[in-house]
Each structure stands twice: as structure tokens, then as C-alpha cells.
Amino acid sequence: MRKILARKRWFFVQISGRRRIGKTSLIQQALQQSGHHKRLYIQIPDSDPTGVLVACNDYLETFGLSDRVHSLAELAQLIARLVEKGYVVALDEFQYFHRKPLFDFCSLLQAEVDLLSARASQVQGGLIVLGSLHAEMAAILDDRSAPLFNRTTDKLALDHLDMSSLLDAERSCRLRPRARAVLVEPVRGRSQVLPRRL
Numbered sequence: 001m002r003k004i005l006a007r008k009r010w011f012f013v014q015i016s017g018r019r020r021i022g023k024t025s026l027i028q029q030a031l032q033q034s035g036h037h038k039r040l041y042i043q044i045p046d047s048d049p050t051g052v053l054v055a056c057n058d059y060l061e062t063f064g065l066s067d068r069v070h071s072l073a074e075l076a077q078l079i080a081r082l083v084e085k086g087y088v089v090a091l092d093e094f095q096y097f098h099r100k101p102l103f104d105f106c107s108l109l110q111a112e113v114d115l116l117s118a119r120a121s122q123v124q125g126g127l128i129v130l131g132s133l134h135a136e137m138a139a140i141l142d143d144r145s146a147p148l149f150n151r152t153t154d155k156l157a158l159d160h161l162d163m164s165s166l167l168d169a170e171r172s173c174r175l176r177p178r179a180r181a182v183l184v185e186p187v188r189g190r191s192q193v194l195p196r197r198l
Contacts, residue, residue, distance in 0.1 A: 001030035004126070004154055005088070010116050011126035013154045016137050026156075027090050027128060038087040038125065040065065044096045052102060072105040080112035083125035094129035095136035106140055110147040117151070126153075 004011050015026070024041075031039050042059040045051050049072055056075055057068050065082075069075045079089050097105050116123050131137035141148050 001026060001156065002034060005030060005034040005036060008124055010083070010120040010123035011153045012113060012117075012151055013126065013128045013156065014137065014141055014152045015128060015130045015156045016134060017132065017157060024092060024130065027130070031088060036088055038082075038085065039063070039090070040082060040087055041090045041092065043092040044094060046093070046096050046099075048101050052096075072102070073108050076105060076108035076112050079109070079127060080116060083116060083127060084123060086124040088126050088128065090128040090130065092130045093132070095131040095140065098136040098140050107147040110151065113148065113151050 001013075004013060027041070040059065040063050042056055045055045047055070053069055053071070053075065060067055060069075067078055067081075069078055079091075082089055096102060113127070129137075129141075140146055141152055143149060
């Protein structure tokens with residue numbers, strides 16, 4: 001993620017992985033470490049267009065932006081304007097745009113993405129979409145008939161570390177047994193290895 005941010009040119013990144021694996025934390029840490037101050041994070045609710053717009057306006061206010069959106073078309077246009085100004089815009093739970101009441105947003109965003117891509121070297125910002133429902137994310141971004149097909153510049157899939165990788169990390173870092181316990185988090189009565197950090 002840091003390499004993508006360091007390019008200083010247009011990017012459209014898809015980040016996928018199970019719920020609670022650390023997608024949002026990855027973005028927050030990467031942006032903080034890069035020193036990128038122009039950023040907007042929006043968590044898309046599982047709602048109708050009105051609910052999505054209300055949530056977006058709340059996030060705009062939280063991030064100190066005076067813009068407000070009143071339609072999905074205005075949201076797509078605002079994302080493009082912010083990216084043109086050097087913002088990194090992150091849309092979390094992007095898979096909800098696969099739902100019928102919201103699906104038009106994908107076509108509206110496609111038009112803006114195509115304009116940004118045509119001027120990629122002149123655009124300093126980018127768009128990150130995060131999702132946890134693989135089938136729905138694939139339907140939006142990987143299906144040949146989808147408006148956003150073949151538009152992403154990068155894809156990151158977050159998985160848990162396997163036991164072999166965990167043991168390699170332990171050996172290379174000379175972790176003590178207690179430190180090893182920090183790397184494993186209990187989930188529903190079983191251990192789950194924490195996500196790999198990029």
C-alpha cells in the first residue's frame with residue numbers, strides 16, 4: 001500500500017478480505033505513515049440511496065469538508081473532484097453497491113474513473129474500495145459485464161498468516177512465547193492468526 005501511495009499518480013485500489021481482518025487499519029496506517037493528509041474515509045451502510053447519502057454527508061462533516069451530496073451522481077462527481085485535488089478517498093463496505101437500489105452508482109463512478117485514468121500522471125490522488133463479501137466485490141469489479149470491470153489499478157487480498165509464516169516470523173524476530181500469544185487472537189472459541197501487514 002505504501003508503494004501505491006508513493007507513486008504520486010492516480011490509482012484505484014481494490015482491497016478485499018474477510019470481516020475484521022484489518023483492511024481499514026491497513027489503510028489508516030498506510031495513510032498516516034505516508035504523511036498523506038488529504039483523505040476521506042466513508043463506510044457505506046447497508047441501506048437505500050438516502051441512507052448512503054446521509055452517511056456520506058456525516059463523514060464529509062467529520063473530515064472537515066464543506067461539500068454535501070444529494071444524489072449518487074453527486075457522490076461520484078465529488079469523489080472525482082477530491083481525487084483531482086490530491087485526496088485519497090476510501091469507500092469501505094463497497095460491496096453494498098452491488099445491491100439493486102445502489103447499483104447505478106457503479107456506472108456513475110465508471111464515468112469519473114475513466115476521466116481520471118485518462119489523465120493518470122496528472123492526478124495526485126486515488127480511490128480505494130474495501131469489501132468483505134468476495135462474491136459481491138467480484139460482481140462489481142471483476143465481472144466482464146460490470147461497469148467497473150478492468151478499471152482497478154491494483155488489487156490487494158488480505159489473508160491470515162498461516163502457521164508456517166507465523167513460525168518463520170517467530171524465528172526471525174526471536175519472539176518469546178508470550179509475544180507469540182499476542183499474534184494469535186481468540187475468535188469464537190478458537191485461535192485465529194492475525195492478518196499479514198503490508
